[in-house]
Amino acid sequence: MHKAKKRFGQNFLVDERIVADIIGAIRPEPEDNMAEIGPGLGALTRPLLKRLNHLHVVEIDRDIIARLEHDYPQGNTESKLIIHAGDALEFDIATLPAPLRIVGNLPYNISSPLLFRFAAYAERIRDMHFMLQNEVVERMVAERSTPEYGRLSVMLQYRFNVEKLLDVPPESFRPTPKVNSAIVRMTPLPADEIQVRDEKLFAEIVSAAFGQRRKTLRNTLRNYLDESDFIQLGINAQLRAENLGGEEFARISIYLNGNSRV
Numbered sequence: 001m002h003k004a005k006k007r008f009g010q011n012f013l014v015d016e017r018i019v020a021d022i023i024g025a026i027r028p029e030p031e032d033n034m035a036e037i038g039p040g041l042g043a044l045t046r047p048l049l050k051r052l053n054h055l056h057v058v059e060i061d062r063d064i065i066a067r068l069e070h071d072y073p074q075g076n077t078e079s080k081l082i083i084h085a086g087d088a089l090e091f092d093i094a095t096l097p098a099p100l101r102i103v104g105n106l107p108y109n110i111s112s113p114l115l116f117r118f119a120a121y122a123e124r125i126r127d128m129h130f131m132l133q134n135e136v137v138e139r140m141v142a143e144r145s146t147p148e149y150g151r152l153s154v155m156l157q158y159r160f161n162v163e164k165l166l167d168v169p170p171e172s173f174r175p176t177p178k179v180n181s182a183i184v185r186m187t188p189l190p191a192d193e194i195q196v197r198d199e200k201l202f203a204e205i206v207s208a209a210f211g212q213r214r215k216t217l218r219n220t221l222r223n224y225l226d227e228s229d230f231i232q233l234g235i236n237a238q239l240r241a242e243n244l245g246g247e248e249f250a251r252i253s254i255y256l257n258g259n260s261r262v
């Protein structure tokens with residue numbers, strides 16, 4: 001019997017119907033390069049292994065790692081499961097074969113930093129399917145000028161097509177979480193659609209603009225742009241961050257790069 005650990009965000013999926021829906025959405029093919037983050041007690045791992053030649057898993061909990069190593073002895077060339085023991089926030093995805101498919105019922109306490117980390121590897125990724133807190137999924141798919149729209153929406157949508165696939169109620173897990181969950185799919189946009197070259201600057205501008213989301217861009221971006229810059233860019237300085245789409249933030253970062261202002 002495994003006792004769920006709160007510090008690792010352990011809410012295990014127990015609803016077979018939801019598991020079947022998730023596997024149906026992922027549609028694993030034997031040759032896929034796939035990595036699962038946080039396999040836990042294997043609710044998704046087992047059905048994935050049925051369909052795949054190989055599956056990489058990244059797990060932090062030593063007790064779970066010991067169970068996995070018992071069930072899938074490593075160092076055996078027959079083993080379809082390749083276990084990476086450690087923190088997914090430090091795991092180097094570039095060590096896995098590309099194009100990579102990533103799946104996971106993510107620990108909710110670290111879901112945003114994990115999403116940002118994976119997003120940085122977009123060019124190596126084919127797609128990602130995650131179970132997340134519904135509130136986070138709503139922010140990921142939010143459209144501009146809505147309350148949910150923010151830094152997470154801009155930073156993910158400019159690189160990925162983000163789709164909410166399925167609502168998952170708390171009763172689908174043990175222990176039962178206090179929040180609703182949802183499944184989201186992220187598919188990288190074609191590389192030639194990504195205009196931003198200086199990602200650090202882009203991220204910095206988005207953070208500055210949303211840092212005080214009730215203030216106008218004139219205020220939040222005053223360290224980057226003056227009145228004449230806004231005119232040149234064709235962006236109204238009276239607007240707020242929530243009114244701008246990713247392409248406008250991209251335009252600002254490209255403009256600043258060109259002007260070598262930062």
Ligand code: SAM
Pocket residue numbers: 008009010011012013014037038039040041042043044058059060061064086087088089104105106107108110
């Ligand atoms: N996939 C299983 C399921 O659907 O029932 C477990 C999901 S549970 C919400 C999250 C899993 O991620 C747990 O197995 C937990 O130990 C693991 N985990 C938590 N933090 C992690 C981290 N930083 N790196 C890797 N795994 C982590």
